[in-house]
Amino acid sequence: MTTPTREDLHDRLGDAAARAWLDTALAEAQAEAQADAARSGAMDNATPTTTASPPPWELRFAAAGRHCGQDHADAARVLLLREARADAGTLTRLYRQGTAAERRAVLLALPYLAPGPADGLPLVEDALRTNDTRLVAAAVGPYAAEHLDPHSWRHALLKCLFTGVPVDAAARLEHRARGDAELARMLGDYAAERTAAGRAVPADLHRVLALTSRTEES
Known part of the structure; x- marks a missing residue:
C-alpha cells in the first residue's frame, strides 16, 4: 500500500466533517511531534517521563475508522503515525494495545518510521503468527522484504499460501x-502434502515456484 498524501486523502473523503476531523487530527499529531522534539532537546540524555494519558492524536488514531470510514482508515492512521513521527516504542505500544485494524496500520507504517530490523520485526513476526489475512498481508510488505532473513521470509510466503493471502502482497517477491x-x-513439500491430503494446490504456489527457477540473467 502506498499511503496517499493529505491532499489525496482529502479528495477521497467526500464528507466535509471527515476532512475537518482529519485536519485536526494531523495538526494534533504534528504538535505532539514538535513537543517531543522540544522535550528531547531540553532533557538531553535524561530519562524521559511518562504521561498518565495518551496524547490526543493517539485517541484520533483509534477513532479513524468512525470518522474517515473503513475504506480510508488505513491511510488516515498511517498519515497520523507519520505526522507524529511515532518512534519504535509508540509503534509497539499502539500495536500491542490496538484492534486488528489499528495493528494493520502500524504494520503499514513501518517502512516510513522503523529504520532498522530491531524496531519493527517483532511486530511483523507477531502478525505472521496470526491467521488474520489482513495482518498477514500487511506484514509481508516493504519492511519485511527489507529486513526479514531468508528463512523467515520463506515461511512468511508459505503463510500467505496457507491463509489464502495473494502472494502479490509480498513486496519484492x-x-x-x-x-x-x-x-x-x-x-x-507443501504441494506434495496438499496433494496427498486430496486438497488443491494454490495457483500462486506454481507461480512462485516458477520464480525460484529463474536466475539473475533470465
Missing part, C-alpha cells in the same frame, strides 16, 4: 524468490 532453491524445496 520476484527479487527475493529468484533462484531460491530452498524456497523451491519448501514449496514442493
Whole structure:
C-alpha cells in the first residue's frame, strides 16, 4: 500500500466533517511531534517521563475508522503515525494495545518510521503468527522484504499460501524468490502434502515456484 498524501486523502473523503476531523487530527499529531522534539532537546540524555494519558492524536488514531470510514482508515492512521513521527516504542505500544485494524496500520507504517530490523520485526513476526489475512498481508510488505532473513521470509510466503493471502502482497517477491532453491524445496513439500491430503494446490504456489527457477540473467 502506498499511503496517499493529505491532499489525496482529502479528495477521497467526500464528507466535509471527515476532512475537518482529519485536519485536526494531523495538526494534533504534528504538535505532539514538535513537543517531543522540544522535550528531547531540553532533557538531553535524561530519562524521559511518562504521561498518565495518551496524547490526543493517539485517541484520533483509534477513532479513524468512525470518522474517515473503513475504506480510508488505513491511510488516515498511517498519515497520523507519520505526522507524529511515532518512534519504535509508540509503534509497539499502539500495536500491542490496538484492534486488528489499528495493528494493520502500524504494520503499514513501518517502512516510513522503523529504520532498522530491531524496531519493527517483532511486530511483523507477531502478525505472521496470526491467521488474520489482513495482518498477514500487511506484514509481508516493504519492511519485511527489507529486513526479514531468508528463512523467515520463506515461511512468511508459505503463510500467505496457507491463509489464502495473494502472494502479490509480498513486496519484492520476484527479487527475493529468484533462484531460491530452498524456497523451491519448501514449496514442493507443501504441494506434495496438499496433494496427498486430496486438497488443491494454490495457483500462486506454481507461480512462485516458477520464480525460484529463474536466475539473475533470465
